Amino acid sequence: MIVSELWQYPVKGLAGITLDSIRLEAGKHFPGDRRFAVTNGHPKQDEALAGRWVKKSFFLQMMKFEELAAFDCDMAGEVITLSKGGDEFLTADLATDAGIQLVNEFFVARFADRLGGRPQLTRVTEGAFTDTKAPWISLGGTASVDRFGSATQTAPDPRRFRLNIMLETDTPFEEASLVGSEVRLGEAVLRVEAPVGRCAAIDVDPATAVRGPHYLPLMQREFGHTDLGIFAEVTEGGLVRPGDHLTIMA
Numbered sequence: 105m106i107v108s109e110l111w112q113y114p115v116k117g118l119a120g121i122t123l124d125s126i127r128l129e130a131g132k133h134f135p136g137d138r139r140f141a142v143t144n145g146h147p148k149q150d151e152a153l154a155g156r157w158v159k160k161s162f163f164l165q166m167m168k169f170e171e172l173a174a175f176d177c178d179m180a181g182e183v184i185t186l187s188k189g190g191d192e193f194l195t196a197d198l199a200t201d202a203g204i205q206l207v208n209e210f211f212v213a214r215f216a217d218r219l220g221g222r223p224q225l226t227r228v229t230e231g232a233f234t235d236t237k238a239p240w241i242s243l244g245g246t247a248s249v250d251r252f253g254s255a256t257q258t259a260p261d262p263r264r265f266r267l268n269i270m271l272e273t274d275t276p277f278e279e280a281s282l283v284g285s286e287v288r289l290g291e292a293v294l295r296v297e298a299p300v301g302r303c304a305a306i307d308v309d310p311a312t313a314v315r316g317p318h319y320l321p322l323m324q325r326e327f328g329h330t331d332l333g334i335f336a337e338v339t340e341g342g343l344v345r346p347g348d349h350l351t352i353m354a
Contacts, residue, residue: 145221174313244333245273291342
């Protein structure tokens, strides 16, 4: 297995960006990933605004708001640029109150009438707004994505699964065999913890931001499971780049 792509999703639910390299840190999430999220007006959303990890039900997410996938998100330090189809909507400095307010108003204008309150941008102070609190990163194989595409008659697209590291593989779901193993990836060492169980977010086509059929029952019939990808914890930090090989250590 060889690293084919590195993906970072700075804002939970929005489109991601590819990276030329990443320096993983032991016991930490994928750097810069899901640092921000947008609350959904939940009555207890102050818990989400406190900067601590909370479950995904507090946030705008593709399971309910598929149009999020259409918004491209570029981050340069603390400066965010949001665009769609090449049209730029805003650039804001998230280190300033004015910048955060600008982003808040963007989401209020598009979603507030469908929510119980006003959506607000929040930043996690430690960790990431991933679906699991554990400091895990996610990896998946290209053959698994291709097999999903053939089974569902959709274009194979790793963005559908929002994994951090894509591995060039030959056999669908072969990465699942790594669960319980320690592997070296570039300069880093990872312990593979568990498969990634999928949810209804994969029903959204990342190229069109249109919701398709519900694919989990089809996955269960075709594959005998609804997993795609693996979770791993970084045990030794180091630089990882596309082209790096994954080797099993134990």
